[in-house]
Amino acid sequence: LAALLCLSGCGFASGESGSVPSHDTTSAETASYLTFRTEDKLQQHFEKHGQEAGCATAEEYLAAANAVVANPAALHKLQAEDRDDFLESTGEFVVVSPAGYIRTYYLTDRDYFERQ
16 A cells, blocks of 8 residues: 555644544555455445545545654554554544554544543
């Protein structure tokens, strides 16, 4: 996949608070690119959450999830089994399995992240 990530972590464009995250796929790739366990799982999660995340394709959805994981501003929390990543400025939330696969990516709020 040649999916590229935006510099802002694929969050809200400047001055667009409250809107869907903008996805600029013209910037640098991450050094460590995560995937879903299968293409079917990627497609299922894209169909469920892609529109709310502002992604037009499954590839954009995957790139946006990777942007959150790679963003130094994201909050990271280890659970009993998974790692949760949350970008407060955009509400983007990613769950990564111990094996390094993305389990899901969607929009939520800080309270939800804290309760996980």
